[in-house]
Every structure is written in C-alpha cells, then in structure tokens.
Amino acid sequence: MLLQSDLATSKPTILVTGGAGYIGAHTVHLLLQRGYEVQVVDNLSRGHRHNVDPARLHVVDLADTEALCGVLARHPCEAVIHFAAYIAVGESTRVPELYFRNNVCGSLSLLTAMLRSGVKRMVFSSTAAVYGMPARVPILEDFPYAPVSPYGESKVMVEKILGWFDSLHGLRSISLRYFNASGAEPGGTIGEEHDPETHLIPLAFRAVETGQPLTLFGDDYPTPDGTCIRDYIHVSDLAEAHILALEHLLAGGGSGAFNVGTGTGHSVREVIAAVDAVTGRKTPWVAGPRREGDPAELVASADKLKRMLHWSPRFTSLRDIVATAWEFESRRR
Numbered sequence: 001m002l003l004q005s006d007l008a009t010s011k012p013t014i015l016v017t018g019g020a021g022y023i024g025a026h027t028v029h030l031l032l033q034r035g036y037e038v039q040v041v042d043n044l045s046r047g048h049r050h051n052v053d054p055a056r057l058h059v060v061d062l063a064d065t066e067a068l069c070g071v072l073a074r075h076p077c078e079a080v081i082h083f084a085a086y087i088a089v090g091e092s093t094r095v096p097e098l099y100f101r102n103n104v105c106g107s108l109s110l111l112t113a114m115l116r117s118g119v120k121r122m123v124f125s126s127t128a129a130v131y132g133m134p135a136r137v138p139i140l141e142d143f144p145y146a147p148v149s150p151y152g153e154s155k156v157m158v159e160k161i162l163g164w165f166d167s168l169h170g171l172r173s174i175s176l177r178y179f180n181a182s183g184a185e186p187g188g189t190i191g192e193e194h195d196p197e198t199h200l201i202p203l204a205f206r207a208v209e210t211g212q213p214l215t216l217f218g219d220d221y222p223t224p225d226g227t228c229i230r231d232y233i234h235v236s237d238l239a240e241a242h243i244l245a246l247e248h249l250l251a252g253g254g255s256g257a258f259n260v261g262t263g264t265g266h267s268v269r270e271v272i273a274a275v276d277a278v279t280g281r282k283t284p285w286v287a288g289p290r291r292e293g294d295p296a297e298l299v300a301s302a303d304k305l306k307r308m309l310h311w312s313p314r315f316t317s318l319r320d321i322v323a324t325a326w327e328f329e330s331r332r333r
C-alpha cells in the first residue's frame, strides 16, 4: 500500500484507457501536471491521435487481453483509470450488442489483464444514466439502478462486476457517475470533438456556425421553460475528481461510487442563452418531439464527493463553462 507521504515524493505510473478521448485526455493532462507517469491505451475508434503524446500511446483494443498484459508488463502501473467506452445513448438503443460487447466485455478483458498483472486499483467512468428516470432530484448515490438504455445498463453491469471483483479479488475501485461533461481546459488544445456529436453545447456552436437550426428535444416538460434540465460539469473539475479518487485508492481507501456534478441544473433554453451571450450571436433552434427515455430533470447531489474526497468545483457558472468550450471551438476552426 502507498502512503500519502510516499505520494508526496514519488508518483506512480497510471494506465489511462480512452486517453485519446475528451475526458480521458483532460485527465491525462492533469495527471502529468501533478507529476504522475502516464501510459495511454486507446484504439482510436472514437478518440483522436492528436490528443496524446505518441511516446505514451498504445493503440490497443480493450478486447485484446494479451496486448493489455503486454503493456502492463512493459510499464508496471499502480492503478488504471478506465474511460474507454462507447458513449452515445441513442446509438446504444439501435445497436445494443455493440455497447454490451465494447463496454462490458471490454471492461472484463481489461480487469482480467489487471488481475494477471497484479494491478488492483481502478477508477471507472460511470454515468448518471445508471439512475434512468429518477423519481426526484438531487440524485443521491444510493438511488436504485434503473437504466433506460443499453448504454446505461452497460455501465451498471460494469459497476456490479467491480463489486464482485472487490469482494472476491480485493480489486478496489471507485465508480464516478458523471453528469453532463462540458467545457475545455482554458488555453489548452483539447476539447469536445465527438463523432457523432450528441452533446448540446458543441451542437449549439455548430448551429451558430452553420445557421442550421438546433433541434430541442421537447419543450413541454414540467420545468419552468418546458425544456429538460441537466447538470453541466466542467471537464477539468471532472479530471480533478479522478485524481482525488485515484489518490484515495493509492492511499489504501476502499471501493465506492460518487456522483460528479455541480448540484445545479440548467435548462436547454438556459444553455442556448449562454451560447448566445458567449458567441455574441443568436443560436437558431426549432422545437422537436421529446426523445424516449429523457427525464425532465437530472441534477446530482455531489455532497458525498465533497465530503469524502474534498472535491470542490472550479467552474460553477454555466456561462464560464460555455466560454471555455467556445474558446476551444474558436481555436480549432
């Protein structure tokens, strides 16, 4: 077991899966800033080569257990931060087999490689989608699992596997259930570049730039302006939560699950107003029908993360979050 005092002097090597993606790349950046050595595994199916220093990138698929063992043999790691997954809820309802294979079988392959290599700590990217349509907000970690998509179900399955691996193999893990990741590290070169893009803020920018209207999925919800309310969490604050979870595990802490959100919700119309204010232009939009399985309001209680891991978000204003995303968007054009 590593003690906090050891962490102050020598920082261990961490394997990051999905480090060529949006949140993974931000976390790699922060890990390096904090003095950790980092190796990245990514198959580049949805991420970007330009997000990772080639010296630390291993282009490997999670399904390839042998190759993962090879990476861990050449680069002994103390822990894994596991981002690699497919993330589009809608796509998961069209091709659920893809999501169960990649997200569940892929995670199992990674866990197998970790056990074979003697690596027994993982921080896992989970999601608010494990709660489905919760009866009330803010959402607490002890609300029941009730996913309404194969994507959410795939994350529940991995959380459950992690529970068994904790009790049967002593593999300690922290599942971080993110709400809506957004923004970009100011002055950085990483940002949201999903393909397909399904997230509101980059889609609103696209509408501003192309003049093609953004579709709002429902404007008749029981919310003050009729549009859905979500909890937008800045990607750098998410990255910080990973470092705190990692350090908890490295110091011998036990397994658990934490929400990562701000505790404040914003409606789709409020996000559009923030995009208008930041870009100085009007976002064209049209109201469309509701999407199946979209709850009216998803807002986290992040009290557990604040209390137990001493996390506090740097970005608490929606406008500031949107401004950092726009800065990235303007730079890459």
Ligand SMILES: NC(=O)c1ccc[n+]([C@@H]2O[C@H](COP(=O)([O-])OP(=O)(O)OC[C@H]3O[C@@H](n4cnc5c(N)ncnc54)[C@H](O)[C@@H]3O)[C@@H](O)[C@H]2O)c1
Pocket: 017, 018, 019, 020, 021, 022, 023, 024, 041, 042, 043, 044, 045, 046, 047, 048, 060, 061, 062, 063, 082, 083, 084, 085, 086, 087, 102, 106, 125, 126, 127, 128, 177, 178, 179, 180, 181, 182, 194
């Ligand atoms: N973006 C959000 O708002 C959000 C919200 C909740 C949870 N999450 C979770 O956070 C994690 C990261 O999300 P993101 O937005 O950075 O996504 P992303 O698509 O930008 O990054 C995922 C990365 O994983 C890689 N990958 C996928 N399958 C792989 C495989 N089989 N082998 C190797 N690499 C593989 C992709 O190439 C990509 O680089 C995901 O697990 C996602 O479910 C994201």
